[in-house]
Amino acid sequence: MNSTLEQRAINTIRFLSADAVQKANSGHPGLPMGTASIAYVLWARHMRYDPQDPAWPNRDRFVLSAGHGSMLLYSMLHLSGYALPLEELKRFRQWGSKTPGHPEYGETPGVETTTGPLGQGFATGVGMAMAAAHLAGVYNRADLPLVDHWIYGIVSDGDLMEGVASEAASLAGHLRLGRLIYFYDDNRISIDGSTDRSFSEDRAARFAAYNWQVLHVADGNDLAALDQAVAAAKADPRPALIVCRTHIGFGLPTKQDTADAHGSPPGVEELAGAKEKLGWPTEPAFFIPEDVKEHFLAAGKAGQAAHAAWKELLHRYQQKEPALAAQFERVLAGELPAEMDASLPVFPPDAKGMATRQSSGKVINALAPVFPEFIGGSADLTGSNKTDFAGMVAFTPETPQGRYVYYGVREHAMGAAMNGMALYGGVIPYGGTFLVFFDYVKPAVRLAALMSQRVIYVFTHDSIGLGEDGPTHQPIEHLAALRAIPNVTVIRPADANETAYAWKAALENKTGPTALALTRQALPTLDRSAYAPAEESLKGAYVLKDYGGEPQVILMASGSEVPIIMDAAEQLAGEGIAARVVSFPSWELFEKQPQAYRESVFPASIRARVAVEAAATFGWHRWIGSDGAVIGLDHFGASAPFEILYREFGITAERVVEAAKHSLG
């Protein structure tokens, strides 16, 4: 205990973390012990944060991309005065604690994003830096830098090996996101052993190739070198990767620098050995020297002062730019503009109609002027996804106020970056790709759902209706895969007006992502004087029309298959069979309706049912029960003009008629 205050502070981080892992008998001691000095330099010397108000908009962000090292973050949050009592650290990884195994957004004050699946935190931080650059571009005025802070992170070997981090790094370099400063925990160990086994690339050269500034800290415990690196990073307009040579499980007598230090409790003896080695009292566990406690709390207090100064700045801003200030507060609160409903286009009936991707494009164009927080983009399919809008400006280093992101062919980074933007706040991100490439985005979609973030996916070319590009581009299982994820709302509108309401539902869904599944091919715009109003689609499923009196059979479909069941219902009516046609754009919206409404659409007494979707039948049995039928595609598609595919694969009114009769017995 005769070391410096700084060293004691760093050892406090190490052993708070290791003690918690040991007590839980589960967790990852290696990273916190190896990177404690980095965390110290950040929290004590560089980061601006207000532990009393973790949501202060101009705070620095910290992303622990290597989320398995969660105890590092919990130690820092506790020490710097966040509402995370020591008791919670002692309940690490236990039911109901605020200290889950990986950092979970919303569970712990001060945790900026959920991390754990490697690479995601890296790419999410890129999104945060995009949002910060954008908001600074929109709102900052001379001498009034409302948005003026940094995004820090610790990233691991595993993060850098993941493709999503590569995509995001390339994008960040391209966009010159200079506010991004990542420490690379270069400990040369992964779970399978030495990184020599699988990871021999020149990481520094790779990041330089991405247009990053690459800095080196030869000893990850060298505080002066870490300090200097941060200063150099701040002085450079590029994103920075600070390559820090660290030692996993630093201090552990036999496990340091081995994979054994990564993901298991060190063991009582090994932990005691580490404490002895680093001059730390072996007892009590969770020991925090009084001066260390004060030291960290002082850092938090400095942040509070910075926050107070920022509030004054905001006040001056409000005086000078009242309209912008009001907008800033509205968008940060996540409130929608009052003009939204009035701006939604109403599409006139049209037998020829248009593709729902096209009506979606018209909705985007209508909303963009009244939605300054709308920030769109596409993974290099702008013209196909119809995600662009009139008069838009690209988001570039020169035009950070721009609201359109050319993500390149980087679906996964797009998804993760949108998470970062949504978490950051002040923007509502939407991004486009083909529905089949949801596969590439999936890990990020899951995190959006888990973190309850308002992210909107514009998934076009949503079936075999895409035609000639063939099976690699035709989604089959994707609607099922999306619907199976908790807290994802999937909407597949059947015409232009349902598409407008799909957008409304997506924008109003503040607690989770929404996936819009949109056609490539044209669909008729229904004449709503003859059918139920399109607004009913907000309920997820609704009776479009009962054909020929008291219904005997229910036909249900989503999107492009609704016209097919309408045709079938006509044919059935001609044969004296009364069919109900249900447009079913969203299972999730429907499930939220009261039981009485659901029963009114699908009365239990009508057991003859046919569901139609040009996709896997998987999951539809829930709606058709034991006696119904599903018409879909439980095989891959093919390359041909789409009308031929519908016919050859039997997604036809004739087959629906047949199935309806069969279901009626």
Added chain:
Amino acid sequence: MNSTLEQRAINTIRFLSADAVQKANSGHPGLPMGTASIAYVLWARHMRYDPQDPAWPNRDRFVLSAGHGSMLLYSMLHLSGYALPLEELKRFRQWGSKTPGHPEYGETPGVETTTGPLGQGFATGVGMAMAAAHLAGVYNRADLPLVDHWIYGIVSDGDLMEGVASEAASLAGHLRLGRLIYFYDDNRISIDGSTDRSFSEDRAARFAAYNWQVLHVADGNDLAALDQAVAAAKADPRPALIVCRTHIGFGLPTKQDTADAHGSPPGVEELAGAKEKLGWPTEPAFFIPEDVKEHFLAAGKAGQAAHAAWKELLHRYQQKEPALAAQFERVLAGELPAEMDASLPVFPPDAKGMATRQSSGKVINALAPVFPEFIGGSADLTGSNKTDFAGMVAFTPETPQGRYVYYGVREHAMGAAMNGMALYGGVIPYGGTFLVFFDYVKPAVRLAALMSQRVIYVFTHDSIGLGEDGPTHQPIEHLAALRAIPNVTVIRPADANETAYAWKAALENKTGPTALALTRQALPTLDRSAYAPAEESLKGAYVLKDYGGEPQVILMASGSEVPIIMDAAEQLAGEGIAARVVSFPSWELFEKQPQAYRESVFPASIRARVAVEAAATFGWHRWIGSDGAVIGLDHFGASAPFEILYREFGITAERVVEAAKHSLG
């Protein structure tokens, strides 16, 4: 027409391709027109192939990673004499043709892999090169180089932007796969316009950082430079990226070097303009000069001669190494070793039991000695996935005969590389990660299914049973997502002996991938004298036991939830309710059974049913009908010891009993 034979040959490629796109009124003319010279140099000067036997094991492979340029490949295959008549080129992208929109493995002779989703071809080629290096390491003998060829590819900007290509490139450099030679079609245009919009990294420096040899061809039509680059690539032990400056839509008078040349027919006038510009007759379409035809066929004939020489070499090999030769032929034929069944371990009853990941590890260990074609690995979770085996040697540049791949934290590249290995043949790849990280592998799993490849995924930690790592690591929707994919067999065994049969089923499944879902936590090994034999699990679902006479209610579960329904059945029997317990490890295997068998397991007359799975309930309604219940998790998990999670989330025998009674009415 007064140009050289070579130029005429190259223009033939350009205009065959463009004419086909124009005729189909759909497709991508830009790539074939821009890279025709590269294809020419490869097919006419470097590649060894036998158009009469596209499966010749020692042929050079060609991967068109930018699969949208499929007409380039079809033109080459037609011209060089594969069984792809001109008539098929005229039916490009039409129903039933051999020329689908993207190259589809199995549809067209000479197409080595399905490509289209960008990045996949790149990474699949890496897998092919791994298989080639491995088989060369195992089988080649002095003066008897059975496996001695190259893997070529054309990759695009889009490929290089995709994360999976980054992962695979890093892996290929690490493994020093010197037989890999990729041409980078550096045309500086992507769908959204100039690559300056989104892709400004230094690609050459990035690949050098991955330990690739990077070569430059300043003019993609400079045949001598292309030639020299290939020669230099062959002479270097590293994988090679040949950066070729090309022009998308080369020759198109107004569309060359624009995004308009990428994915739409050029138009009649524009196409005629290109023909005029390049000195080509505007009529007839699909024109092939006689001397060009002969020229390409001669190249194919040279390949036939090489094939004949190789057959002689094989003959000498058979004389000298009869056992190895027989093994070579067996593994290339994809036949399983005769010893497989006898080698499968039988696990004695054990109430404490073991995790199915552990029994899987024991199966791997039992099979590895008799399966020389088994090539395993893990995405840096070897100890957790239990994918390693005694005495194994790592696959490295120094030990290419090694059968274990340290993939690093690169799940996606692992999946795509396994596709490449399976396509290559001679090996059966399996690879491990956590089930939740199936999300990262998904795009490659879909391709394995689409291409009917025998790839085995060892997905461990298959539920909330993984415990403390929490929701980011606990699969919920993943079983549903896997089951929804056509042609993927998912098996979730309930005990050690079911696990052995799961492996047998996976190995015997020659026409598609198999995903094994395995527990982290221990499961009892059932005493099969009291229950149906474990071999029944090969049928996908089977009656483990009827508790208390003629069943009134069916309880069904997979994997770790089977012991829970067994417990519930006991309790129900105690209350005088007869329950049938069905172990249901695989929906897909069950669906393949005759209707009579399926009816015998789930008689239509028994409508009271309860399904239990610690996962999303999505899809189970198919098996429980209108009157049954599903107990599962339609929300994310949490971080806590797994027993607590099961209790708190209600995956308990008590709740099954309750649901069974409710279902009985």
